[in-house]
Amino acid sequence: MPGHAERPDRLRAIASYLTASGLLGEFSERETTPVDDVRLSSIHDAGYLKSLEALAPEVGIVAVDPDTALGPASLTAAGLATGAVVDAVTAVLAGEAKTAFCAVRPPGHHAEHDAAMGFCFYNSIAIGADAALAAGLKRVAILDFDVHHGNGTVEIMQDRPEVLVCSSFQHPYYPHRYFDLERPHIVNTPLPAGTGSAAFREAIERDWLPALEAHQPELVLVSAGFDAHQDDPLAGLKLTEDDFRWITTLILEAAAASAEGRVVSALEGGYDLNALARSVGVHLEVLAGA
DSSP states (O other): OTTOSSOTHHHHHHHHHHHHHTGGGGSOOOOOOOOOHHHHHHHSOHHHHHHHHHHOOSSSOEESSSSOEEOTTHHHHHHHHHHHHHHHHHHHHTTSOSEEEEOOSSOOTTOBTTBOBTTBSSOHHHHHHHHHHHTTOSOEEEEEOOSSOOHHHHHHHTTOTTEEEEEEEESSOTTOSSTTOOBTTEEEEEEOTTOOHHHHHHHHHHHHHHHHHHHOOSSEEEEEOOTTBTTOTTOOOOBOHHHHHHHHHHHHHHHHHHSTTOEEEEEOOOOSHHHHHHHHHHHHHHHHTO
8 A cells, every 4th residue: 555654665675685785595495385274263253354355355455453454465475474483493394404484475473363553464474383383392482672662472372371472562652452461470670762772672671581581492483673773763762783683692592401492483463675685684683693
């Protein structure tokens, strides 16, 4: 949809930057396959999935909510994005790679088990976690540093203690849901608008590191949103590329401690094209060095 923040130019900007920087050569690229219906229905309500299919237009755009638009190819794209995360989990668990990054859109972490919102239709990272557990893992962690709270992931995993969910986010801010849920395996890290590097890092070390040490995940999944960057137009945190380098390093160290270094990261937010591309670049530099 013209003028919408979640637009194809996001992936084009990332691809152009990675090509120009030579970083693309550090990774093997893979085509993905659409997620299957069994995987989708393991996380999402069957009636919700049917309602999305019924709502999808043959032409034009349909508003699911004030922020989320559904076009003729939206569910195809969401299915491929989710399939990429599941494929990456499968590859990493098979030992084909230690780390993987899924450059996908639309994002997924706002999608609840029976609701689309915040540009999200299928919760890719939650479905990836479910796939990992179905493959035999006992404990998984989802780490979400998007500027918006990962409400969908928290809602879906609230009664699944085998999945640790840590989410840092600007607060009070969209989506205003599940940010105060209290569970031992749910770690919410709210940050006031204007938070910069020092306070962000202190909060992550305070909240996430003890939780990761206690949980001992066998795989670390990442909801990698880069809209906490100081240049992003949709929010008010003040992070820089160096903060994304720092938190990626912290994630790899946590994965090395209990998960054999296994990390699967999936793109969530990030809407200033230049800041997004640079931030993904440093994230991949660290992942490539794992």
